[in-house]
Each structure stands twice: as C-alpha cells, then as structure tokens.
Amino acid sequence: xxxxxxxxxxxxxxxxxxxxxxxxxxxxxxxxxxxxxxxxxxxxxxxxxxxxxxxxxxxxxxxxxxxxxxxxxxxxxxxxxxxxxxxxxxxxxxxxxxxxxxxxxxxxxxxxxxxxxxxxxxxxxxxxxxxxxxxxxxxxxxxxxxxxxxxxxxxxxxxxxxxxxxxxxxxxxxxxxxxxxxxxxxxxxxxxxxxxxxxxxxxxxxxxxxxxxxxxxxxxxxxxxxxxxxxxxxxxxxxxxxxxxxxxxxxxxxxxxxxxxxxxxxxxxxxxxxxxxxxxxxxxxxxxxxxxxxxxxxxxxxxxxxxxxxxxxxxxxxxxxxxxxxxxxxxxxxxxxxxxxxxxxxxxxxxxxxxxxxxxxxxxxxxxxxxxxxxxxxxxxxxxxxxxxxxxxxxxxxxxxxxxxxxxxxxxxxxxxxxxxxxxxxxxxxxxxxxxx
Ligand SMILES: Cc1cc2nc3c(=O)[nH]c(=O)nc-3n(C[C@H](O)[C@H](O)[C@H](O)COP(=O)(O)OP(=O)(O)OC[C@H]3O[C@@H](n4cnc5c(N)ncnc54)[C@H](O)[C@@H]3O)c2cc1C
Numbered sequence: 340x341x342x343x344x345x346x347x348x349x350x351x352x353x354x355x356x357x358x359x360x361x362x363x364x365x366x367x368x369x370x371x372x373x374x375x376x377x378x379x380x381x382x383x384x385x386x387x388x389x390x391x392x393x394x395x396x397x398x399x400x401x402x403x404x405x406x407x408x409x410x411x412x413x414x415x416x417x418x419x420x421x422x423x424x425x426x427x428x429x430x431x432x433x434x435x436x437x438x439x440x441x442x443x444x445x446x447x448x449x450x451x452x453x454x455x456x457x458x459x460x461x462x463x464x465x466x467x468x469x470x471x472x473x474x475x476x477x478x479x480x481x482x483x484x485x486x487x488x489x490x491x492x493x494x495x496x497x498x499x500x501x502x503x504x505x506x507x508x509x510x511x512x513x514x515x516x517x518x519x520x521x522x523x524x525x526x527x528x529x530x531x532x533x534x535x536x537x538x539x540x541x542x543x544x545x546x547x548x549x550x551x552x553x554x555x556x557x558x559x560x561x562x563x564x565x566x567x568x569x570x571x572x573x574x575x576x577x578x579x580x581x582x583x584x585x586x587x588x589x590x591x592x593x594x595x596x597x598x599x600x601x602x603x604x605x606x607x608x609x610x611x612x613x614x615x616x617x618x619x620x621x622x623x624x625x626x627x628x629x630x631x632x633x634x635x636x637x638x639x640x641x642x643x644x645x646x647x648x649x650x651x652x653x654x655x656x657x658x659x660x661x662x663x664x665x666x667x668x669x670x671x672x673x674x675x676x677x678x679x680x681x682x683x684x685x686x687x688x689x690x691x692x693x694x695x696x697x698x699x700x701x702x703x704x705x706x707x708x709x710x711x712x713x714x715x716x717x718x719x720x721x722x723x724x725x726x727x728x729x730x731x732x733x734x735x736x737x738x739x740x741x742x743x744x745x746x747x748x749x750x751x752x753x754x755x756x757x758x759x760x761x762x763x764x765x766x767x768x769x770x771x772x773x774x775x776x
Contacts, residue, residue: 352617355643509536518691616642699735
C-alpha cells in the first residue's frame, strides 16, 4: 500500500498538519465531526462579554489533497502479522521507513461503522473539559467548546443589566473569563480551592502580581473553597466552570492510555506509524519533554507543522533502505538522524488588560529565579534556570505585560547564545540586545 496519511481531529494541530501537507502536494484525510468547520478556542474564554469576535474559524477547505471525513474515530486496530514483524524501536526512531512496500496498515474504525486504513496516522484529538456539578447552579458550563460558549453568550447578550458571574477554578481560563467579565462592567467572583489563583501555571512573583491587579480591578475571590457544594445559591446569574480538561483518547489495539499519548522526540507513539500532536500528547523526550501535555496554542500549531514536514518526506514508493536514506539525506550516505521537535514552546494568556506569557521550561514551584523589571517597575520578566550555579543555563522565561521582551525571550531560547544565570544577574546585561545576536 502506498503512503496514506490520516489525521484524527481537525482542531489546531490537525488543521495545521493538513494545511502543510496540502502545501507539499501530499494527500491527507481528516476525521472530525466538524472537519472544515472548527474554530480557534482562545477567543472563547476572552471575548464572551466584550462583543468582540469569539468565532474565528480555521478556514480549512477540502481540496484535491484534503478529504474531510465528518465522523468520530472510535478505535484503531492493526493487522497482527504486520505489527509483529515490521516494527521495532529502530523503525519508530526512523519513521520514514514505515513507507516501504510492507508498511503496516492500521485501520481506524468510525462511529458510523465505516473504517479507513492508513500507513501513517496523526492523533490530534485535543482535550475535553471537566464538567463538575455545582449543586446551586445546575446550568453551570465550561467555556471550552463553541456550543457551550454560544449558550453562555446568549445569556450575556440577553441580560438587561450587569450580570453577577460565578467562576469555579482559577487557572488561565477561569482568570480570563472573570477578568473579561469585569472589564465589560459585570461582577465576577472566582471560587478557588487554594489561597491564590494560577498556582499551577505561574511562579509566585507573576501569580501574586496578577492576583493583586485582578483584585484591584474588582474581581472577587473566595479562597479555600473546599467543594462546589459550598457555593451559595441565589448569588450568581451565570456560572462558569474552569477546572481543567483531559485528553480525548481512543483505544489502539484495545489499549487506551491513562492520561495522554506518550510520544518520543519525533512525536511518535509506541504504535507503528502513529503520531500524536497538540493537547492529546505528552512529549517524553527531546529538549521540551514534560510530564503533562503542553496544552497551548503555539505548541499545537508547531506539532502540526513538524509532523507534516516529517511525513511529507516519506517517499510514496521506495526501493531498498540505501535508496531511501540518500533521498532523505542528500550527500550523506549514513542513516538519517531522527528529526526532533524542538520549537521553543510558549503560551499566552490575556486576562483583561493583563498580558502574561511563558516561553520554554518554567515552573510554578521555582523559587531560585531572577526577576528583571522595566525602568518603571510595572513590567517584569522571571528567568528560570537548569540549576542553582552561576553557570547554569537559562531554560525558560515568564513575562508580564511586556510583549517585546516575550519576543526577545523566544529568540534567545531558540538561538545559540543561551545566557547563564551569572550573566542575567549582571544589571548591565542587555537581554534584548542579546536576543539579536
Ligand atoms: C477556551 C480556551 C482558551 C484557550 N486560550 C489559550 C490561550 O490564550 N493561549 C494558548 O496558548 N492556548 C490557549 N488554549 C489552548 C489551545 O486552544 C489548545 O492548546 C489548542 O486548541 C490545542 O489544539 P489541538 O489541535 O490539540 O486540539 P483541539 O483544537 O481541541 O482540536 C481537537 C479536535 O479533535 C476532534 N476530536 C476529538 N476526538 C475525536 C475523535 N475521536 N474523532 C474525531 N475527531 C475528534 C475535536 O472535535 C476537535 O475538533 C485555549 C483553550 C481553550 C479551550
């Protein structure tokens, strides 16, 4: 069977991969009940109260190369003989080999009973929101999907006076909802289990600065809320939950992982020819390995691009190994190195007027960071290192309200001149100038 690429999930990672494969003249099928009609998720938590556009479609058209399969994928199976004879850890590290004449063919089984064979499959199924019950507010909804967001928007648009909005959860989405409500003239109260918001996302200096700013702007916080049962009835007109999400996973040969698809540095799962991208993947190797999904927009897009490039290189019809190697690695007779996903991951969150970014590897628990302010003291960056020594290397940066310096952080982390802790401790060190080296 010649190369057949199938993507499961037409959100950001899947759409990006399909668009990039199409641009390379590679045909691909996308399975998603909403294929071709999916939209960006970030506006859903930021623009439900301010009248801005919350619906930003990805605009992926079906073309000669792109086939939409509007269905749910339910399961993947493999032909047993092919799976046991053809694929070893070596072929996982060199996925281009999967395109040979004997390539394993997997089969995707769809909810309608149809099935599709593939030689290469990208799992890009994203996440689904947790939906806790709030006894006092049985209509409470997350702002995760367009349908939920539009139900909420309808309530907002039909309100004749300022709403009193309750929010359960104080991660990025919860803070975006609460702050955008307050900016639009509504009241917002955030219920959180701990003592401060953004505890799992940002280091202490950044989350504390945001906590103060949000309180000053009028967001109310009810800390140490042990259970949703403790939330009083008859206070809020609208209740939004934001207590995390979990990857959507389908079984492969009967196996469904506990939390997400583990992928190696090439985004390959342990299943032959199967890759995972975006929110449903945990990158376990390479420079940006993490113990949970990155779950951010730039990473989903970068994964989609990376896999399109990787899979587009797989020849349709191949001869022996030597032929394939020289084709992929011109001028070099040796085996090609596995490609490694290495784009600097970053995240953005706009919380009312506050803009917070991370780049690279940052930790909410880090306490040996370096903080650098702008001359007014209003904006700052927090620098994270791979150790406590003066010679330890910069690995991540958080930036509050200073977008040009977030761009500088991304340039530095993606470049070849990574500064040490000692350099960043020097008040005369010009980080922005350094980013241009
Ligand atoms: C409200 C909200 C706000 C956000 N704001 C930000 C932000 O400000 N900054 C930031 O960096 N990130 C943000 N994110 C995160 C970012 O949107 C995600 O990381 C990104 O969308 C992940 O892309 P994805 O392709 O992995 O998954 P998704 O975009 O979620 O797409 C997954 C797709 O897979 C489909 N699918 C699932 N299961 C199946 C199946 N079995 N068969 C067929 N199709 C299936 C779904 O229908 C969906 O279309 C936000 C997320 C949300 C929900």
